[in-house]
Amino acid sequence: MTTIAFIGLGIMGSPMAVHLVRAGHSVAGYNRSPEKAKALTEAGGRAAASIADAVTGAEVVALMVPDSPDVQDVLTGDGGVFAHAAPGTLIIDFSTIRPDVTRELAEEAGRRGLRYLDAPVSGGEAGARDAALSIMVGGDAAAFEAAKPIFDVVGRTVVHVGPSGAGQTVKAANQLMVAAHLEALAEAVVFLRAYGVDLEAALEVLGGGLAGSAVLTQKRANMIDHSFEPGFRIALHHKDMGIVTSAAREAGVVLPLGALVAQLVAAANANGDGGLDHSALLRGVERLSGTS
Ligand code: NAP
Numbered sequence: 540m541t542t543i544a545f546i547g548l549g550i551m552g553s554p555m556a557v558h559l560v561r562a563g564h565s566v567a568g569y570n571r572s573p574e575k576a577k578a579l580t581e582a583g584g585r586a587a588a589s590i591a592d593a594v595t596g597a598e599v600v601a602l603m604v605p606d607s608p609d610v611q612d613v614l615t616g617d618g619g620v621f622a623h624a625a626p627g628t629l630i631i632d633f634s635t636i637r638p639d640v641t642r643e644l645a646e647e648a649g650r651r652g653l654r655y656l657d658a659p660v661s662g663g664e665a666g667a668r669d670a671a672l673s674i675m676v677g678g679d680a681a682a683f684e685a686a687k688p689i690f691d692v693v694g695r696t697v698v699h700v701g702p703s704g705a706g707q708t709v710k711a712a713n714q715l716m717v718a719a720h721l722e723a724l725a726e727a728v729v730f731l732r733a734y735g736v737d738l739e740a741a742l743e744v745l746g747g748g749l750a751g752s753a754v755l756t757q758k759r760a761n762m763i764d765h766s767f768e769p770g771f772r773i774a775l776h777h778k779d780m781g782i783v784t785s786a787a788r789e790a791g792v793v794l795p796l797g798a799l800v801a802q803l804v805a806a807a808n809a810n811g812d813g814g815l816d817h818s819a820l821l822r823g824v825e826r827l828s829g830t831s
Pocket of ligand 1: 547548549550551552570571572575603604605606608610612613633634635636660661662663664770771772775
């Protein structure tokens with residue numbers, strides 16, 4: 540049994556923290572708006588009053604917050620994790636953030652005698668709920684081995700992909716691929732509807748062939764029902780397309796499709812769809828086609 544502080548109990552963090560409690564760990568969860576700790580406390584975890592309260596006495600500190608500045612705040616801010624974690628504490632950042640920010644934070648953690656892994660996840664809300672996430676881990680191999688039992692509680696495919704920041708780089712590639720798949724699916728849906736094809740039948744047969752994908756399986760109902768409750772918010776995918784396009788630019792590689800899809804995600808965000816699930820890229824294709 541490990542004593543775990545879990546910071547950020549949103550769409551992903553809440554079910555992950557609940558799984559850790561159910562696996563027998565002692566979990567103190569902290570969320571900025573306290574009502575989101577309800578599922579955790581109902582499962583037998585503790586709602587901490589502050590980051591300091593959650594972190595004091597914890598062997599592992601897990602984070603699941605939206606963006607790079609949020610992780611920086613939680614770790615380095617007044618009353619943050621770095622100020623309160625005991626030397627040797629293992630920090631696991633499950634959030635999707637910039638690889639360069641991750642490397643800086645990991646170096647700072649190391650200077651303070653803390654261990655640090657970047658461990659962004661893929662699999663969406665369903666993956667978190669079903670403890671079936673794909674977890675791409677960057678950092679020291681010994682820290683990875685120490686964290687593996689925790690990863691195995693919330694994930695199904697857990698891979699150490701390299702040194703600090705490598706997990707975030709792999710996640711950026713993941714987000715590029717997911718956005719492109721979603722955009723292609725949205726365009727196929729608008730195309731099929733234009734010809735009056737039965738969408739249920741079409742997506743069923745497409746799912747059994749080479750066009751089948753986890754994106755199609757998980758987002759098919761959203762597309763058919765035109766229901767875009769998140770899930771994964773467009774605003775977060777917009778953040779991730781910014782990460783992948785700027786990291787590609789720094790590396791001097793060219794992602795033409797990624798650049799176009801990033802613009803389409805940006806357009807969805809600019810048209811007020813940031814709070815909707817990323818399957819709402821469909822609304823963007825409909826706007827462009829005059830069928831919205
Ligand atoms: P979310 O539902 O918005 O949850 C984020 C949580 O972080 C919220 O509970 C929020 O608290 C808290 N938070 C935000 N800013 C904070 C700050 N500055 N300090 C402290 N707490 C803060 O987001 P999510 O969908 O769980 O996503 C979390 C991360 O997972 C993101 O990096 C996202 O890209 C990644 N991710 C998401 C999915 C998905 O399908 N949703 C899949 C894979 C990866 P409040 O309640 O007070 O706002």
